[in-house]
Amino acid sequence: MSSPTALPTSEVARRFEEQTTLAAWGAAALGLLFGLISFGGEARPIAAHAGELDVTQPAAGTASLITAAAFLLSTLLHRRHETRAMPGWQRAVSHISTAMLTVVFGAVAFMAVLTAGEILALGLQGFVPAPIAAALLTAIASAAGSWLAFQAGIELRTRNLTQLLFGYLTIGTLFAMITAADPLWWQLHFSSLGNAWAFNLTVIVAGLLVAAVGLYIGRDLHRWMGDSRLKAIGIVVVLFTATGAALAGVGVFPVATASVAHNIAAIGTLCLFAAAALAVTIVMPGPTPMMTLTTVGAGIALVTAVLLWRPFGVYNLAGLEVIVVGIIFVWLTTLVRTIGASAPEQTRASARTRLLQATKRTRTQT
Template sequence: METRERLRNETRTVWATAISFALGTGVGFAALQGPIRPLTGPDGMTTPIAGIAGTIAAVAFVVSTVQHRRGETTPMPRWQAIVSDASAVALTIAFAAVVALGMLLAGVVLTEGVRGWHPSALGGGLIAGVASAIGGRFAYTAGVGLRTRDLAALLFGFLTIGTLFAMATAADPHWWQRNFSQLGLGAHGWAFNGTLVVAGLLFATVGSYIGRDLHRLLGDRDLRRIAVVVALWASTGLALAIVGFVPIEVNRPVHLSAAIGALALFAAAAVVTAWTLPGPPPALVVATIGLGILLVVAIVLHVPVELYSAAGLEAIAVGLGLVWMTTFVRVLAVLTPDVSRPSARRTLLGA
């Protein structure tokens, strides 16, 4: 029966991919009528194509979620259902952003790789179809059964795509000599700032999923501790979003305070989450100690040695943090039952 269900899901995924391609091609062809446009630039076709592909990916995720997870929140108390639904909304936005930014980055690469190419409306429609098919399949598959480790991988991938696009369109080519905040300046600063805002949303959603897994593992008796874990991840996401909402040129003290706060809250979330997990497993202990030592070494190489700029230290710190998160969610996936667990409590902190 399980094999039959998996085959049915694969068939649905193929149909979702085909429908996404058809929709993307049709809408793209209609939207790109008129004078032939370049791939990128103020009047480039990449921007509308990215919007089309992102929208179709969001719709594909919603359709898949309704198909495969309908009724999942019915036995849950209201507070637990609200958390689950809010996470689904956040993920819908995130999938649209990931696919759209991925298309924008692909447009930059294609412009450099095939210089002088100006596709017709039909050519642009086909590009939109391919981008929509890839994004639609990706989002539809996630809706079947998104796990916490998949979400962590999505966050890692989104940060990578968004940062690379911001680098490619940076107003100051020497931004790396200072810090990553320089990517948020200029006409294309929205790319980096928007990446931080959506990444903040994803951080909060990762925390929600971690809380879900911890509840499946520990049950209602540890709801208060789990609530603290979720709150710390949500606070980390909020601080990161503020960094994007308030670029350094708009309000330097607020921007820097939010950036430092995001790092401090992320460290606190990591410590409290690891402490809440039973054990803790040896893999997580080794990873935590090892990455902590590497972070100290990175700070020493930046401050007294001055081997690299603040941007280099920021990249190392974020990279090590994401590696720790990946290790943690993989360990959590091994320990957590893969079944929904409705809470028996009518309120989050009540009886």
């Protein structure tokens, strides 16, 4: 198959759009088939209580698997050539990030369908769709998820991952709030939602996505600065990956059953993210004035937010957590856009055959 880059830009865009549309129709057909098999001619409510059969959970599971498959297929079709010239360690990092994102896209589709189902159930109370209607809903969800995932597989930028991260956190937290057993959870903190599996799963997958963002930041920095800064870039990647692991630990250890481990993971997430932010700021060659302004502004905003929580008591811990996440989103978005604007879009294969050997050679050169 000839490289699409040899074709005019308009022809490449048209071909990609045709492939994406075809993938969406294929996903719809699979979703319809699996939906008909799952519901087996039995009418079910859109959403039901624990232990009862409903439409949403089978639809979410089906859409999740099909969406993940669409992303993986698109990546293999359009980006496998990027790793051909890479050494083994760099190729392994690329494959790991692809595997992580395959899981993430499936989880995003799963949580999005669950949330949509709960909202529909609240708005259409008492409505029980016919099996064919439930299968059609499954087909629509599968097509929508696959259309987005297939596009991402064609060309995925780091800034797209940050948008996906905070969008997923919003969807997952919304679902956890809708299904929370305690309607007064907000009087404490978001960890109070940890008694439900939805919030824990959201945080675990968010940790996986943070680690993937770190890998993509490392990719962009390497495209920008090359092998000469490989050791410093590696430190940035390790710190972001550790941040993601700590965040996943917040979900693995719910506050209700493992409060000590939960608190350690939560504090570790904040400390590791601060270290990662400091490291990437130092590694970047000459942060732009806008990046510097955003960093200073984010620091001032964080201090102000903490002071408004304690000692002034303007809001509780849950309110503080929302504000902190919002500030981090603004800063992280500015960071990845700044790096993305400076880094070339072309893949850059490392000249180092071994990662540890690359670190040693870099030290010798300096």
